Amino acid sequence: MAVSRAMHPEKLLNACALKGLHVLGTGDALHPAWQEEWKPFLSNSQGICVIPTGEIEDDHRVHHLILAEDFGQFDQLRDLLSQNSRSIGTNGRPHVFLSGEAIAQRVHEVGALIGPAHAFTPWTALFAYHDSVAGCYGKESINFMELGLSADSSYGAGIPDLSDVPFLTNSDAHSPLPEKIGREFNKIQVSGNLTPRNLLNCISAGTITMNAGFFPEEGKYNRTACVRCFTQYSVEDAGRYNWRCPADNGLIKKGVYDRARELSHGTPRQRPPYLHLIPLGQIIQTIEGVSSPQTKKCREIYNEFITTFGNEIDILISTPLSEIRMVHNGVADAIAALRENHVILHPGGGGKYGTFSLL
Known part of the structure; x- marks a missing residue:
């Protein structure tokens, strides 16, 4: 199922x-x-x-x-x-x-x-x-x-x-x-x-x-939002509305961001580094401006990357940009932006995934 x-x-x-x-x-x-x-x-x-x-x-x-x-x-x-x-x-x-x-x-x-x-x-x-x-x-x-x-x-x-x-x-x-x-x-x-x-x-x-x-922010439940229309709310506003969306009476669900802040009242402990990544297929989809990473064009580009470099994680993390550029210049620019954290995030909530755009 x-x-x-x-x-x-x-x-x-x-x-x-x-x-x-x-x-x-x-x-x-x-x-x-x-x-x-x-x-x-x-x-x-x-x-x-x-x-x-x-x-x-x-x-x-x-x-x-x-x-x-x-x-x-x-x-x-x-x-x-x-x-x-x-x-x-x-x-x-x-x-x-x-x-x-x-x-x-x-x-x-x-x-x-x-x-x-x-x-x-x-x-x-x-x-x-x-x-x-x-x-x-x-x-x-x-x-x-x-x-x-x-x-x-x-x-x-x-x-x-x-x-x-x-x-x-x-x-x-x-x-x-x-x-x-x-x-x-x-x-x-x-x-x-x-x-x-x-x-x-x-x-x-x-x-x-x-x-x-x-x-x-890319997750479906990062921000507090209505589960029907996905309108996002502050915790204070959601409380004033009794956790019901004033637009459609849908249930407002508290987001992970707000819930974690509620529970965090200690000195943050040092943790292993967290590497933020976007799947290569989604990067190709964004650069090509198509509806899905499963389109024929996206799959062809993805397969060329794998044939050339072996696996996706290495491409995203460690393959030199100059080599990536030989396969696809736009994807190389996007991976450079990702590695430098030049990403604009549009948070998700209420069951709707967030999105991103690249600077």
């Missing part, structure tokens, strides 16, 4: 190679049929480390992200949760009628890691319903926190509850298209071989050396 029909392991692994990713989470690892689809690719993953991952919705509608070493841990977890869920074997993201604390206890019992998914989003997220980590997880610890597309590290750096919690930036892709997968990613210092166990140990230890992803 809610994903592209092209979401199959082989296509996802091929997309990782285009993007320049070395680790991929499976998603939906509690689903038996999805596990079976993945098993042939675990030992033939094109050099990509595959991590079983899954998401659970608790009895307060908070979403939790789970990372495990192997599918066997998810099988154990399914057994532990089955009596509290009617959808544990049929829904990729099952609804489990337990508290966040009870779910975390069971996740830790099987040796897996857990943290809040897209923690600031105003729907189905930790800080949508709780003012603290303990408010959701009780005495259980969290192993990481996923920021979500509408936040970067600065949004959580001043929240005392999170001072010792590693931040993850994950693409949460519902499609293997290159502008979706890897639109956010993590750079992690791994000791020894790149294996699921070593990777999970590094996440627990917080050896994340860089987060990368959207400018927060």
Whole structure:
């Protein structure tokens, strides 16, 4: 449900190679049929480390992200949760009628890691319903926190509850298209071989050396806005309107920007650098002035870049501009503007993605 029909392991692994990713989470690892689809690719993953991952919705509608070493841990977890869920074997993201604390206890019992998914989003997220980590997880610890597309590290750096919690930036892709997968990613210092166990140990230890992803303003829920017409409001005005849009009576949802400011009352902790990126396909789309990065012209330009330079992340981050210019002068100018932070942002909110333009 809610994903592209092209979401199959082989296509996802091929997309990782285009993007320049070395680790991929499976998603939906509690689903038996999805596990079976993945098993042939675990030992033939094109050099990509595959991590079983899954998401659970608790009895307060908070979403939790789970990372495990192997599918066997998810099988154990399914057994532990089955009596509290009617959808544990049929829904990729099952609804489990337990508290966040009870779910975390069971996740830790099987040796897996857990943290809040897209923690600031105003729907189905930790800080949508709780003012603290303990408010959701009780005495259980969290192993990481996923920021979500509408936040970067600065949004959580001043929240005392999170001072010792590693931040993850994950693409949460519902499609293997290159502008979706890897639109956010993590750079992690791994000791020894790149294996699921070593990777999970590094996440627990917080050896994340860089987060990368959207400018927060590009996210769908960055600003406080009406969920119908997307008109944006200050928190003060939204309160005066009783959180109903005066134009169409739509619900006004508090944005991630405002929610993070409410919760930030500590000295901001130093975090790994956060690299703001825009997917190459979106850059090409903007420069070419077309409606989608999937147009024939955009795909031809994108494929020429990959053929020439190997993968998208290297192109965006480290390929010399002089070499990029040999393929497409306008894209080179755009990447130069991106690297120098010369980007005009038009924040999203209420469920509508933000947009950008280049100076």
